[in-house]
Amino acid sequence: MDQSETKMQIAVDAMGGDYAPGAVIEGLTRALYDFPDCDFTLVGNTAKLGLYLHKYGIADHPNLKLHHAESVVEMSEPSAISLRAKKDSSITECARLMKSGSVEALVSPGHTGALVAATKVLNRTLPGIDRPALAASLPHRHGRFILIDAGANPDCRPGNLIQFALMGEIYAKYMLNTANPRIGLLSVGGEDGKGSSLTKPVFKALSDMPINFVGNVESNSAYEGACDVLIADGFSGNVLLKTSEGLAKMATSWLKKAIKRNALRVLGAMFSQGAFKELKSTFDADEVGGAPLLGINGVCIIGHGSSNPKAVRNAIRAARDAIRFRMNERISQRLQECKATVADLESMF
C-alpha cells in the first residue's frame, strides 16, 4: 500500500490564538514528529511564517505544505468578518481547503464565532443538522463528560438541542469509550418539571428518543458524574465552561497566596506538591487541546485562544482521532437511524 495515499490531510491555522504563530508552529513541530501518518497544510501569511519554520527546523519537512492567507481575524472582530471584509483570512482559507477536499480536517486556536460562520457557509452542515455545536470535554468525580454546545450558538431552538444530543452521543462513545452514554439536559433544578421555556420541550422530546436520557442535570451534579453528555444551549454551556476555567484559575491563585503567608505552609506545600500537580492535570485544558465543532461537513477542531504548543499538538491529535474514528460518517448514520423520531419531535415545535 502506498503510504502517501492513506495519509490524513490536516490544515492548521497558523494565525489563530493569542500566541500565534509561534505557539502554533511549535505545536505543529511536535505533531509532525508524533503523527507521521498525517500531512499538514500550514495556513497563514507565508512571508511571516518562514522565520518560525526555520527556527523549529521544519521548513523542508516532507509532510508539511504552506498555504498563503493574507489577513487574520482578530478576537475582537465580529464573526461574520471571515465571510465579508476578511475573505482572505487564515480561517476562511482553512475552510476553503476543506471545501475543495484538499484536507479532511482543520485545526485553529482562533475566533470560535468566525470559525463557525466560515465552516457553516463554506463547508455546510451534515444532512439533518441545522447548526454545528462545540463539544468540550470536562472532568467529573470519576472521569470526564462532554458538554455540547459549549459556545457556538448563543441562541437555540428546541430542535437544535435534540440534534446536539445525537451528535454528543456519538462523540462520547469514542471520546469516553462508553457503549451507551448517559445523556443529561442542563437545567435549573434536577426534577423533571424544572427548566426554562427552551429546556422543557427538549426534556419531553429527549424522553421519547431512543437514547439513554437521564433527565435534567444541574451543573453541580454534572461535576459529580451524573451524565456522560450534557446538552445545553451555547449561551449557558459557555457560561458553565468559562465559570469552570475562571474558578479553577482563581482557586489556584488564592491558595498560592494563602500558602505564602507563612513558612510552615510553604514547606508543607512543597511536600504535598505532587497532589497539586495531579489536580492541575485534571483541569488541564491543554491535555484535550481543542473542542470539535460537531455537525460540520468536515472535521473542525477549535482550540482555546490561549493555546500553548502542547494544546496545539493535542488539538491536532483530536483532528486525527476524529478522522480515524470516521466521526462524521457515524453521526450521519445515527441521524439517519433516528430520522423519523426526530422529524416527529421537531414537528412539535
Add this chain to the structure above:
Amino acid sequence: MDQSETKMQIAVDAMGGDYAPGAVIEGLTRALYDFPDCDFTLVGNTAKLGLYLHKYGIADHPNLKLHHAESVVEMSEPSAISLRAKKDSSITECARLMKSGSVEALVSPGHTGALVAATKVLNRTLPGIDRPALAASLPHRHGRFILIDAGANPDCRPGNLIQFALMGEIYAKYMLNTANPRIGLLSVGGEDGKGSSLTKPVFKALSDMPINFVGNVESNSAYEGACDVLIADGFSGNVLLKTSEGLAKMATSWLKKAIKRNALRVLGAMFSQGAFKELKSTFDADEVGGAPLLGINGVCIIGHGSSNPKAVRNAIRAARDAIRFRMNERISQRLQECKATVADLESMF
C-alpha cells in the same frame, strides 16, 4: 424610646431545607442571642417544633413566637404548589405574615421557586419591578461580586434585566460598601457586539442608563474581579452559581484523594492546612447565609437547601441588614429616579 416598638420583626420558616427543623432552630437560637434587636416568629408545624425548642432552651424566649403551618413544600414539588394544594405551607404562611404586616422580613432555606411564587402573589413586587430576582454574593480575586438573577427567573425579557441592574446596584452599594458599583452583563465574549438575542438589546439599554456600566463580562472575568454586579437571566445565572459550587466541592475532593496517596503529601498537607482553611472560608456559602429575593414588597432571604445552623443564623443577619439599610425604600427611590429612562428603554423592546 420603648425598645419593643423599634424591634425588627422577622419570620423564620422552620420547615425549609434538607436539615429542617433541627438546623433552622439551632441557627435561630444563635440569632436570638446575637440579635436582641429582633423579634422572631417561627413558622411550622407547632406540634413537631416543641421538642426542638426545649432541646435548644428557647421554648420560653421572650423574643420568640410560634405560628402554625400545617404542610411543607418538598424540594421535588412544583413551585405553584405553595399557592394551590399547599396553601397552608410554612412558606405560604411566612408570606402571609409579611403581607399582614406582622413581620418585615422572612427567612427560608427552602424551595426557591415556591418562595418566588408565594411572595410574588401575596406580597407583590415593588412598583416598577415586574419580576423579583435572587442576588447571590460570590468571591472574586480581590473581593466579592453580586450575581443577579441567580435563579429566580429561568425565562427573562430584556426589560427584566434592566430592572435587575438597578436593584443589584443598590444592593451592592451596601453589601460591598461601594459608592458606584461597576455593573457588568453576563455574556459569551467580552467584546461589545457579542451575546445572545436577550443580552444584545440589554447591552444597548444599559449603555444608555445613568449607571456605571462596564459592558459584557464573561464568567471567568467576573472571577478576576471585572465587575461588582453581574446581570444575568436566572437560567445562566443559576448555571454560574451551581457550576461554582460543584467545582469547588469537586476540586476539594480530588485534592484530598491525591494527598492521601502518599504519606509525605499527608504530612505536607498538615503543615499547610491553614491555607486550605482560608481558601475554604472564601468559598463558604454559609458565611453569606442566604440570598435576598430583591424586588419583593418586603424582605425575603432564601437560604441554600443544605443550610446548616451557621447559614441559618447568617441568613437571619442578612434579613436584619436589609431592614436596617431600608433596602426596599432605596430600591424604590432609585427606580423612581430612573423611571423616565427605563420607560424609554422598555418601550424599545
